Amino acid sequence: MKDRSLQDPPDPFAEALLRSAEHDGPTPRDRARVAASLGLAGATTVTASAAKASSTAPAAAKASLLGGMVKWWLGGLGVAFLVGTFAGAPEPHAAAPAPSSSVDIPVAISAVPAAKPAPAMSSPVVVVAPVPSASARPTPPALSPSSSDAAPSVPKAPTAAPSSGPSLADELAALDAARKAIEAGDADAAEKALSRYRTTMGEGRLASEAELLAIESAAARADHAQTIALGSAFLARHPSSPHRARVTTLITRARKEVP
Amino acid sequence: MASQSKRLNQVFEAEFDFVWRTVRRLGVKERELDDAVQQVFMVLSRRLDGVELGRERSFLFGTARRVASDYRRRYRSSREDLVDDEPVPRGQSPDDPAVLVDRKRARAMLQEVLDEMPDEMREVFCLYELEGMTTTEVADTMQISTGTVASRLRRARELFQRATRRLSARLQFEGKDR
Numbered sequence: 001m002k003d004r005s006l007q008d009p010p011d012p013f014a015e016a017l018l019r020s021a022e023h024d025g026p027t028p029r030d031r032a033r034v035a036a037s038l039g040l041a042g043a044t045t046v047t048a049s050a051a052k053a054s055s056t057a058p059a060a061a062k063a064s065l066l067g068g069m070v071k072w073w074l075g076g077l078g079v080a081f082l083v084g085t086f087a088g089a090p091e092p093h094a095a096a097p098a099p100s101s102s103v104d105i106p107v108a109i110s111a112v113p114a115a116k117p118a119p120a121m122s123s124p125v126v127v128v129a130p131v132p133s134a135s136a137r138p139t140p141p142a143l144s145p146s147s148s149d150a151a152p153s154v155p156k157a158p159t160a161a162p163s164s165g166p167s168l169a170d171e172l173a174a175l176d177a178a179r180k181a182i183e184a185g186d187a188d189a190a191e192k193a194l195s196r197y198r199t200t201m202g203e204g205r206l207a208s209e210a211e212l213l214a215i216e217s218a219a220a221r222a223d224h225a226q227t228i229a230l231g232s233a234f235l236a237r238h239p240s241s242p243h244r245a246r247v248t249t250l251i252t253r254a255r256k257e258v259p
Numbered sequence: 260m261a262s263q264s265k266r267l268n269q270v271f272e273a274e275f276d277f278v279w280r281t282v283r284r285l286g287v288k289e290r291e292l293d294d295a296v297q298q299v300f301m302v303l304s305r306r307l308d309g310v311e312l313g314r315e316r317s318f319l320f321g322t323a324r325r326v327a328s329d330y331r332r333r334y335r336s337s338r339e340d341l342v343d344d345e346p347v348p349r350g351q352s353p354d355d356p357a358v359l360v361d362r363k364r365a366r367a368m369l370q371e372v373l374d375e376m377p378d379e380m381r382e383v384f385c386l387y388e389l390e391g392m393t394t395t396e397v398a399d400t401m402q403i404s405t406g407t408v409a410s411r412l413r414r415a416r417e418l419f420q421r422a423t424r425r426l427s428a429r430l431q432f433e434g435k436d437r
Contacts, residue, residue: 020365
């Protein structure tokens, strides 16, 4: 981090804290686990060595476990957006966290604080979006595939604290309905789904995705004026959006249709 | 479909580490990093056809910050401590010049400092100071102007220095108190 010193002379304590982030990064095992849970083909190659080292599961058992995981995932999320891409086998449950190497960092002061005081009562369990847990690794082959189907990771059970609003998965599911309707040419259903999204999610995290779908919906029902209006408003609001190209294309097409 | 799958694989290979670091630095706890990163790539996989070529990192960052924000909100609502699970242990005497703090402890302290920053400052600070991006790259990734990056960075640095001074003073006080 050249020329990035925070002050002159640099505070060694602050510098030490900054340097501690230099080693931030996932292990190959982390990468393999997430890739496998996403069903990315790369997972097979990425996990190859780790899996070879740690797995004793027969290939057939792995395939069954994968099938079970996929079934659980698709059932839970209600979508199948990655069907056909599940080529990688999940990593067997053998992973111990990589030991944290203890690189010594001299600091200006030495006493290290205790963490913030623990709450007097046990913390409620966190509610997580009902997506498949990347850390929900399949159980060892001794268990039947079905037993691992619905085994999400650790303390994320439905027994939890009240949710603070729609989860990302809720938003995805709501938008997925609109998307499917557009693809099926059902403009009314798409509009209803988008209206439902706006009502229930408000300014959700995927609001710009919803806007894009509204433009696509207008284009699908050949409402060119609406496509241009919504598209132009979108570009004005999000001039650097990653969806800019797509929206521009939709506007251009609509303009060609307008007399 | 095949080309989309190939593209998704390529983006995953290129950006997985970045996304992982980002969600961690934006406050997702270690035990949930896998899930958070997975959510980010799930969103990408569903929106990939609408993401302009070359803008994938920007899209991923925007998604990662929303996902991380969601996790932080849940931590708050469930009264979980924002600091990671690993407690920062008390060290030795503050007057001992040979005292060494291992990286994990330092990393936990850094996270404590980052967690005190407002989101906008923290994001710029992480990309510039920790990720090593230039201000132009930060601006491109966050889709804001370089002027905004500069002003947020200046403010974030002030906050960082103030927080580290406070932390340092607290450590000294706790050390002498024992």
